[in-house]
Amino acid sequence: MGAEFVQLSLTPILIGILAAIACAIPGNFLLLRKQALIGDAISHVVLPGIVAAFLVTGTISTWPMMLGAAGAAVVAVVMIEAIRRLGRIETGAAMGVTFTTLFAAGVLLLEQTDTSSVHLDVEHALYGNLESLIWLSATGWTSLWDPAALADLPPELTRMAVTTLVIALLTVVFWRALKISTFDEGYANSIGIPVKTIGFALVIVSAVAAVAAFDAVGSIIVIAMFICPPATARLMTNRLEHQILWSIFFGAGSAVAGYVLAGYGPLWLGSSNAVSAAGMIATVSGLVLGVACLYAPARSRVTAAGH
Amino acid sequence: MLSTFLDALTLQAGYNAALVAVGATLLGVAGGCAGCFLFLRKRTLVSDAVAHATLPGVCIAFILMVFLGGDGRNLVGLLIGSAATAGLGLLTVDWITRKTRLSEDAAIGAVLSVFFGLGVVLLTVIQTLSHGKQAGLEGFLLGSTAGMLFQDAVIIAVGGAVSTAIILVLRRPMTLVAFDPEYAGATGVPVRFIDIAMMSVVMMVTVVGLKLVGLILIVSSLIIPSVSARFWTDRSDRLLVIAAATGGLAGYLGTAVSATAPNLPTGPIIVLVNFAFFSISMLLSPKRGVLAAFLRHRKFQVDVHLHQGLTSLARGEAIREPLTRKMMRSAGYIREDLVATGKGRAAAAKTVLDEARWAKARQIIQDEAIFASYDGLTPIEAVLTRDQIRDIDAALGAPAPLVSPAGG
Amino acid sequence: MTTNTLPALELAASDGHTGDMNRDTGLAASALAVRGLTVSYGTKPAVFSIDATVPKASMTAIVGPNGAGKSTFLKAVLGIIPRLSGAAYVDGKPLETMRRAIAYVPQRASVDWDFPTRVRDVVTMGQFRSLGLLGFIRPAHRKKTLECLERVGMADFADRQIGQLSGGQQQRVFLARALAQDAGLYLLDEPFAGVDAATEKAIIDVLKGLKAEGKTVVCVHHDLATVSDYFDHVLMLNIRKIAEGPVTTTFTGPMLQETYGGRLATTHIDQLKLD
Numbered sequence: 001m002g003a004e005f006v007q008l009s010l011t012p013i014l015i016g017i018l019a020a021i022a023c024a025i026p027g028n029f030l031l032l033r034k035q036a037l038i039g040d041a042i043s044h045v046v047l048p049g050i051v052a053a054f055l056v057t058g059t060i061s062t063w064p065m066m067l068g069a070a071g072a073a074v075v076a077v078v079m080i081e082a083i084r085r086l087g088r089i090e091t092g093a094a095m096g097v098t099f100t101t102l103f104a105a106g107v108l109l110l111e112q113t114d115t116s117s118v119h120l121d122v123e124h125a126l127y128g129n130l131e132s133l134i135w136l137s138a139t140g141w142t143s144l145w146d147p148a149a150l151a152d153l154p155p156e157l158t159r160m161a162v163t164t165l166v167i168a169l170l171t172v173v174f175w176r177a178l179k180i181s182t183f184d185e186g187y188a189n190s191i192g193i194p195v196k197t198i199g200f201a202l203v204i205v206s207a208v209a210a211v212a213a214f215d216a217v218g219s220i221i222v223i224a225m226f227i228c229p230p231a232t233a234r235l236m237t238n239r240l241e242h243q244i245l246w247s248i249f250f251g252a253g254s255a256v257a258g259y260v261l262a263g264y265g266p267l268w269l270g271s272s273n274a275v276s277a278a279g280m281i282a283t284v285s286g287l288v289l290g291v292a293c294l295y296a297p298a299r300s301r302v303t304a305a306g307h
Numbered sequence: 308m309l310s311t312f313l314d315a316l317t318l319q320a321g322y323n324a325a326l327v328a329v330g331a332t333l334l335g336v337a338g339g340c341a342g343c344f345l346f347l348r349k350r351t352l353v354s355d356a357v358a359h360a361t362l363p364g365v366c367i368a369f370i371l372m373v374f375l376g377g378d379g380r381n382l383v384g385l386l387i388g389s390a391a392t393a394g395l396g397l398l399t400v401d402w403i404t405r406k407t408r409l410s411e412d413a414a415i416g417a418v419l420s421v422f423f424g425l426g427v428v429l430l431t432v433i434q435t436l437s438h439g440k441q442a443g444l445e446g447f448l449l450g451s452t453a454g455m456l457f458q459d460a461v462i463i464a465v466g467g468a469v470s471t472a473i474i475l476v477l478r479r480p481m482t483l484v485a486f487d488p489e490y491a492g493a494t495g496v497p498v499r500f501i502d503i504a505m506m507s508v509v510m511m512v513t514v515v516g517l518k519l520v521g522l523i524l525i526v527s528s529l530i531i532p533s534v535s536a537r538f539w540t541d542r543s544d545r546l547l548v549i550a551a552a553t554g555g556l557a558g559y560l561g562t563a564v565s566a567t568a569p570n571l572p573t574g575p576i577i578v579l580v581n582f583a584f585f586s587i588s589m590l591l592s593p594k595r596g597v598l599a600a601f602l603r604h605r606k607f608q609v610d611v612h613l614h615q616g617l618t619s620l621a622r623g624e625a626i627r628e629p630l631t632r633k634m635m636r637s638a639g640y641i642r643e644d645l646v647a648t649g650k651g652r653a654a655a656a657k658t659v660l661d662e663a664r665w666a667k668a669r670q671i672i673q674d675e676a677i678f679a680s681y682d683g684l685t686p687i688e689a690v691l692t693r694d695q696i697r698d699i700d701a702a703l704g705a706p707a708p709l710v711s712p713a714g715g
Numbered sequence: 716m717t718t719n720t721l722p723a724l725e726l727a728a729s730d731g732h733t734g735d736m737n738r739d740t741g742l743a744a745s746a747l748a749v750r751g752l753t754v755s756y757g758t759k760p761a762v763f764s765i766d767a768t769v770p771k772a773s774m775t776a777i778v779g780p781n782g783a784g785k786s787t788f789l790k791a792v793l794g795i796i797p798r799l800s801g802a803a804y805v806d807g808k809p810l811e812t813m814r815r816a817i818a819y820v821p822q823r824a825s826v827d828w829d830f831p832t833r834v835r836d837v838v839t840m841g842q843f844r845s846l847g848l849l850g851f852i853r854p855a856h857r858k859k860t861l862e863c864l865e866r867v868g869m870a871d872f873a874d875r876q877i878g879q880l881s882g883g884q885q886q887r888v889f890l891a892r893a894l895a896q897d898a899g900l901y902l903l904d905e906p907f908a909g910v911d912a913a914t915e916k917a918i919i920d921v922l923k924g925l926k927a928e929g930k931t932v933v934c935v936h937h938d939l940a941t942v943s944d945y946f947d948h949v950l951m952l953n954i955r956k957i958a959e960g961p962v963t964t965t966f967t968g969p970m971l972q973e974t975y976g977g978r979l980a981t982t983h984i985d986q987l988k989l990d
Contacts, residue, residue: 032830036413037352040420044523083534086597087589092352092412093534097585100527104578107449107524111570123445127427176848180840184826189795190819191843191896220427224420231413238876240831262428266435273435275428282424289417293407301408301829301878408829600757607758611800614764615751627750627802669973 003140011135011157013259016221016281018160019213020251022167023225026206028240028247031230032182037095038077038203039226042210043219044099045069045076047125048106049211055113062155066211073207076102077200128218130259130277133157156216163212167205171244174198179240217278224282225251232289235296254285315563324566326460327519331558331577333467334516338528339536339554340474341508343547346533347485352415353400354529357506358513358522359419360396361389362426365447365517369433379433380443382459386466386514389447393510396422450521450574459518466515470508474551477504482543520574528554531581538592557581609634610684613654616640618662620647620655661687667699743807746771746900746931747792752801754784754791761787765801765956770948772929774922776936776962779952780975785935786822786904788952793819793902805900815844818898820889822905828878828885835860835873837888841895863891866924868917883914890918901925903934907941919945942966 023039030036046069053068054060076098083094133154135143143149171178181188181195188195210222233246258281263274293299318325345351368388369379377384396418403414430444474481483491484501492498509529516525532554536546561577593599612628616635619626626632626645635641640651647655664687687696742748747769754761762784769775777785790796792803794811805813818841838860839852846856864870867887872880880888886906893901901922907915922932922945936942942949942962949966951957957974958965 031413032827034410034412036410036416037355040355040416083589086600087534087538088595089534089537090349090351092349093346093530096351096355096526096530097534097582100524100530100578101582104524104527104575104582107572108575108579111572111575123448126448173848176843176846179832180843183830183832183837183840184821186790186795186821186825187819187840187892190793190814190817190821190902192814193843220420220424223416224424227413227416227420231409231417234409234831235407238831238878239833239836243831266432271435273431275431275435279424279427279429279431282420283428286417286421286424289421293403293409298831299407603758604755607755608799611753611755611760611764615753615800618751618764628800631751631800669976670969 003138006135006140006143007138008134009259009263010138011154012130012133012277013256015133015154015157015160015216016130016255016259016277017252018157018164019217019221020225020229020255020281021248022160022164022209023206023213023222024229024247024251025167025171025244026202026209027226027230028233028244029178029182029202030206030226031234032240033199033202035091035203036227036231037092038080039206039210040223041076041080041095041099042073042203042207043214043222043226045072045102045106046211046214046219048072048102048109050125051106051109051113055109062159062215066215069211069214070207072102073211074204077203077207124218125214126219127276127278128214128216128221130217131263131274133216159212160216163208167209170205174201178202217281220282221278224285225254228282228285228289229254232285232292232296235292235299238298250285250288254288255281258282258284311567312563315566316559323455323457323460324562326457326464327455327573328559328562330460330463330465330467330515331519331562331573332555333464333471333558334512334519335528335532335554335556335558335577336551337467337470337474337508337554338512338516338525338558339532339550339552340478340547341470341505341512342529342531342533342554343536343543343550344481344485344505345509345529346537347543347546350411351530351533352412352526353397354509354513354526356396356400356415356418356422357393357510358525359426360422361393361513361517361522362423362447363429364388364390364392365444366426366429366433367392369444370429370436373436382456382462382518385444385447386462386517389517390510390514392422393513397506397510446521447517448521448523449572450517450519450524451572455518463515463519466511470511470515473504473508473511477501478547481505482547486543520577524574524578527578527581528558531578531585532557535581535585535588538588538595541594553581553584557584607684613638613640614658614684617651617655617658620651621659663703664696664699667702668695671699671702742768742804744771745769745804746773746806747810747902747933748804748807749788749792750802750804752788752791752803753799754787754796755799760799760954762791762952763955765952767950767956767959769931769933769950771931772926773948774926774932774934774946775948775950776934776942776946777950777952778936778939778942778974779957783953783974785952789819789902789904789933789935793817816899818893818896818901820893820901820903820906823882823885823889823908825904828880830877832877833873834864834869834875834877834880834888837877838863838873838891838895841892844896859895860891863894864888866894866921867891881911883910886910887914887917890921894921899930901930901932903932905935905937907934907936907938939971 027039030038049069049072050065052072053064057064079098080091080094083089083097084091087094133156135153137143137149137152139149177188177193177198181193181198185195206226213222229247229251230243232250233243236246237243259277261284262277262280266272266274315324315328318328342351342354345354365385365388368385372381372384373379399418400411400414403409403417404411433444480491480496480501481504483494483496484498488498512529513525516528520528532550533546535553536549539549540546557577557580561580562573564580565571565573565576588596590597612631612634616626616631617640620640626635632641632645635651636643639648640654641647668687668691745768749765749767752765753763765788777788779785787796791798792810803810805816810817839856841863842856842859846852861870861873864873867890869884869887869891872884877885877888890906906918910918925932934946936946943966946962948960949962950959951965951970951974953974953976958970
């Protein structure tokens with residue numbers, strides 16, 4: 001657990017934790033607003049976004065792709081709203097129409113484009129490649145104080161850290177308005193809180209979290225972290241403040257446990273190859289939710305007392 | 308290009324291709340119907356959880372078959388495996404929703420991401436087992452008809468036919484249950500059984516469609532046709548027929564289009580054809596279409612604002628809203644400086660007369676049907692007969708002063 | 716009831732003058748004035764072309780049959796749902812600039828009571844305007860919260876999870892939240908719907924107290940039997956405005972007949988003990 005851990009495992013674990021937290025925080029509000037599946041829809045449309053960005057710029061570079069993915073997320077959200085409002089179709093069906101269509105368009109574009117020379121494929125977008133985000137120039141824990149080695153940290157780590165920090169800050173700053181408009185939209189509206197803007201901003205922040213995370217860890221973790229940690233947290237407490245903290249704990253915990261299980265689990269079972277860390281993190285978060293469904297203190301709806 | 312398309316359309320592009328086309332069409336029909344029931348019960352995205360939950364089943368079946376010394380790629384085995392975990396996923400969604408405070412959308416999201424995550428873990432296990440050799444299971448993510456065996460094509464065709472047959476046989480009770488489960492139960496329809504049959508068809512469409520469309524996109528065959536159909540009718544029996552037709556047509560056209568070139572994967576093409584039908588429906592349907600609704604709404608808005616403006620004119624009050632002013636000007640009712648024109652005064656007089664007649668009519672004609680359909684703008688002549696209006700005018704006693712209940 | 720000449724005929728007889736274009740008496744003198752309000756779903760109007768004037772320091776009931784657009788009217792006045800036309804004024808100024816002076820109590824069923832929060836947190840939401848986005852909750856705010864809960868008889872429940880409350884208790888919490896706003900105009904959507912008798916009494920006492928302080932109360936109300944006891948003003952709606960004015964002169968048999976159409980039997984009206 002020394003140099004090798006710092007070099008090969010520390011950065012993937014940190015990135016996993018940050019990605020989990022970045023998705024889990026907005027996930028709490030999506031869950032309470034009965035919009036949990038927006039996270040699902042957004043992560044599906046990341047693919048057409050990056051393919052479109054590749055077609056426009058012709059290169060695989062981070063920023064155009066992030067912008068492309070974010071753009072696709074906005075297109076998806078607008079499309080869902082348009083189908084829901086103009087076509088008077090319920091949200092679930094509108095989401096289904098939107099994300100399958102955009103995903104299909106992405107796959108088709110990908111097939112039509114020669115991307116054989118570059119690392120751009122559906123599997124990558126789905127599973128990410130957490131294991132490869134290693135810190136090559138690290139030689140041990142002392143590298144944490146070595147500016148030269150620090151400069152060589154995977155850029156995903158910095159990006160994810162900044163994103164998570166921004167999301168956490170936004171949540172703190174807009175906490176009160178977010179809470180009121182999530183609980184009682186009509187009332188929030190009547191006291192002058194711009195509920196539509198807040199709702200849209202929440203979706204955009206979720207999209208930013210999804211886009212920043214998918215690049216490092218793939219779509220499945222993104223969907224799982226939007227839903228599983230907040231859902232587990234909801235079953236633990238009846239106070240929103242505590243729920244957020246629990247969800248951060250469960251998200252980060254699943255990331256660590258999932259990564260360790262994926263990397264070392266097969267070794268314990270006598271196999272030499274690791275399994276997908278992204279898949280394992282999602283699985284662990286699901287298992288935790290399963291246990292919470294059975295035993296968590298606030299798992300069932302309370303019944304009215306008295307009167 | 309065109310000739311290959313026509314060949315494919317007329318099922319001349321080879322035996323396998325013809326079978327796949329037939330299978331895709333039947334799947335489209337079955338998916339459209341099953342999707343209608345999900346749509347009517349507002350549970351469309353349950354199918355998304357079912358679809359994603361097939362992945363671990365496919366992988367487990369593969370691993371089992373390899374361990375038993377068989378060919379891991381046997382489609383029947385893989386489909387049975389996928390059905391098993393899909394069913395488990397469905398039960399889990401149900402269990403979470405019933406047992407905990409979490410809502411169905413959260414349960415769906417949790418099941419789909421966790422089952423899919425587990426599937427991905429198993430995929431990497433399989434890569435280790437086969438020592439780097441591709442097991443070809445990735446084809447189930449996005450579907451692939453390339454290199455499909457005759458046997459596989461038969462399975463798709465048979466699967467499509469069986470699910471369509473189930474729908475045909477059970478369409479009446481299914482419609483009843485989807486429309487009003489309580490009434491259906493009261494008339495003796497076995498609601499629970501029909502629900503299970505419906506979810507079985509959903510699972511069957513999903514499982515058989517895996518090879519063709521892939522598990523990420525198969526939900527589109529269940530969702531989009533019914534949504535498209537919704538724009539054309541308010542009746543559930545017609546909804547079923549239209550969804551089946553558009554779903555089937557999309558499957559058929561989609562396979563034909565994808566046969567014309569190597570880089571056109573079947574699954575995405577079928578989805579996009581479905582979406583094309585949806586777009587046309589949403590934009591152009593005469594009743595619920597966006598274009599028609601926009602034009603109707605626009606006209607209504609103009610009528611309301613003119614009514615508002617004319618009422619203000621008649622009362623000699625200021626027209627405060629800029630939009631009303633604009634519309635009053637362009638209708639020629641007021642001048643730039645807001646003074647009423649002759650035409651405006653006449654129209655204002657007519658508006659007020661209509662108002663007064665309606666108010667009186669409500670008192671002397673006790674017919675709710677007339678007033679339920681009244682939108683506030685229709686001229687009274689369009690709703691009541693001339694002798695009725697004469698009675699009202701007599702009651703009003705115009706031009707003598709009248710008692711106005713609403714005050715001035 | 717007022718007697719006047721048919722305006723159209725008066726207008727047709729006049730010689731081209733439209734009168735004073737800015738004449739709208741009552742707008743500045745009223746607590747709430749609504750002019751030309753129309754809301755429609757598609758092309759079916761939910762409320763149509765409504766003018767209403769609520770006098771200051773009054774208690775006004777909005778009555779009408781189911782589907783008459785009472786709640787829609789209130790929400791459109793507040794701008795919660797879009798208006799097709801029309802505007803609302805508070806103390807003569809556009810409502811949008813006067814939000815600080817308005818406290819709204821939505822229908823109890825409009826929120827998910829399973830939301831993870833406590834009674835005191837909900838009431839603190841009423842102090843959003845004075846707290847702002849980031850302001851710390853100071854002892855004064857806590858004191859205010861408890862005072863408002865005390866006024867509705869819910870101080871003992873301050874730390875309860877809101878999902879544990881009965882319907883009447885939920886309604887009291889909503890009222891306490893509105894009280895915490897220190898507004899001049901209270902708009903309540905069916906505050907007595909599905910509550911127990913004790914709660915109904917508690918709520919009406921609080922509302923009457925507000926009126927005594929010179930504040931204005933407007934309620935969407937469904938129980939015709941209590942209109943005369945609780946309110947001094949009434950606005951009768953059925954998509955359009957049927958009548959408005961003091962309860963004693965406006966809330967009459969013929970008006971009810973017109974508002975409710977065939978849906979209200981004459982025997983019912985007789986039972987309302989109208990003067």
